[in-house]
Amino acid sequence: MAPAYAKDEKSPVEAIMETADKHxxxxxxxxxxxxxxxDDLRKPEIKETQEKIMIETSAKFKHHKSFFGWYLPVEDSFEPYLSDHAVEAVNTLADKARTLTPGKQIMISPYGICYADINNKKFAEQIKKLKVDIIAYQDEVGCVREPMPMKQMKENFSILGKIHKETNIQFWANIESFTWEKGDNDRESALIPAAFPRYLSQMTGVSLAGAKEVISFSIYGIFDKPDSEIPIGQPCYSAKAYQDFMDWKEGKGRWPLLETTFKGEIVHSAINKKITSNNHIKDIKRLTDKKLGQETTVDNAWVNFNTRMDIVIDMGKEIKINTLAGRFLHYRKQSVALPSFVHFYVSKDNKEFVKISTVAMEASKNDKFDCWIDIALADNIDTTARYIKVEADSRENNKIYCDEVFVNPN
Structure with a gap:
């Protein structure tokens, strides 16, 4: 095939591979x-062109150390399970890849898990027929195939992890880091960075399900290093996504605690302690029962405070307090938003309270479609008290949903 660049110039892909070798x-x-x-996988001319691409690609680039393997974008949909023609197309190209580049890894990244008949034995049978080394399942959270997809995604990935234990195919996850600027699943709508708490929940969920590796669509244009000479993403928000990701990797700020909450119940000092509220809120005891909600407004763990949260926890006796936190839900489509500010107070007698911290909660403006959880954290407090008051201010008059208030979480 004729190159899309001048004959006397080096292939741009060569530059990419050289850089990949270096790093x-x-x-x-x-x-x-x-x-x-x-591409219609059933058309012979499609398969023929794909094989031509593989022949040329291997001839030009297989000598690079960074050439780890093949991504075959022919995986089709898992709705309700992988079709026979998709299995055949994958296996045909997998055979070609092994002929051209023996020993290289072969990966596919199928979609459609949201609406798959995942408990049908045919679903697992089709997977076991594939001649690939890696399946990196798209989590479809960014595509919002359903309004609040996180809960079902995690359940489905847990099932996928079990299926892969009966195969020789590596189980990977391809999590979506984006949300949509305009319409969802519209090719004319730009992909923009999702709120990092949503992304962190995705990473944690697929890791708990047993995914060996986590890759992401996409990185370029979603994460921009703040000092990049050639930023290509959404101004401000792509740099923020990068900084949040790096802070998480380095264990900074609230990210370690938030990540831990995505893994399950957390032990803390206020579990089952007496709690009262001036708001006369129903089920207020849920805030100290250590049961955590998921990214859906119908989860019973969430306590709806409407537009003002005001609670007091009685620890029963004076204790040393180092860390306080509150966990909140954000889903603008249903007028639920993170508080703008969360205020923490302590008292020895339930009469005179001293404010020890006010936490300003960030909420990404890229929230047209997404539902996520975040946490207000006050640490390094180093005081003693019996009573703890938490107040939260509504963001733009939206409802406040909280599922747990933590005192000295482990």
Whole structure:
């Protein structure tokens, strides 16, 4: 095939591979698309073009150390399970890849898990027929295939992890880091960075399900290093996404505690302690029962405070207090938002309270479709008290949903 660059110039892909070699990166080379992302796998001319792409790609780049394997973008949909023609198309190209580049890894990244008939034995049977080394399942959270997809995604990935224990295929996750600027699942709508707490919940969920590796669509344009000479993402928000990710990797700020809450119940000093509220809120005891909600407004763990949260916890006796936190839900589509500020107070007698911290909660403006959980954290307090008061201010008159208030979480 004729190159899309001048004959006397080096291939741009060569520059990418040279850089990947230098930084010891692993690159999966693609075999498509033959025409576009709607390639019909049943057409012989599509398969023929894909094989031509593989032959040329291997000839030009297989000598690079970074050429780790192939990504075959022919995986089709898992609705309700992988079709026979998709299995055949994958296996045909997998055979070609092994002929051209023996020993290289072969990966596919199928979609459609949201609406898959995942408990049907046919679902697992089709997976076991595949001649690939890696399946990196798209989590579809960014695509919002359903209004609040996180809960079902985590349940489905847990099932996928169990299925893969009966195969020789590596179980990976391809989590979506984006949300939509305009319409969802509209090719004319730009992809923009999702709120990092949503992304963190995705990473944690698929890791708990047993995913060996977590990759992401997409990185370029979603995460921008703040001092980059050539930023390509959404101004401010792409740099913020990068900084949040790096802070998480380094264990800074609230991220370690928030990540831990995504893994399950947390032991803390206020569990089952007496709690009261001036708001006369029903089920206020849920805030100290250590049961945590998921990213859906119908989860019974969430306590709805309407537009003002005001609670007092009686610890029963004076204790040393180092850390206080509150966990909140954000879902703008149903007028639920993170508080703008969360105020923490302590008292020895339930009469005179001293404010020890006010936490300003950040809420991404990229929230047209997404539901996520975040935490207000006050640490390094170093005081003693019996009573703890928490107040939260509504963001733009939206409802406040809280599922737990933590005192000295472990």
């Amino acid at each position: 010891k990166m692993k690159v999966f080379m693609s075999s498509g698309w033959a025409v576009d992302q709607d």
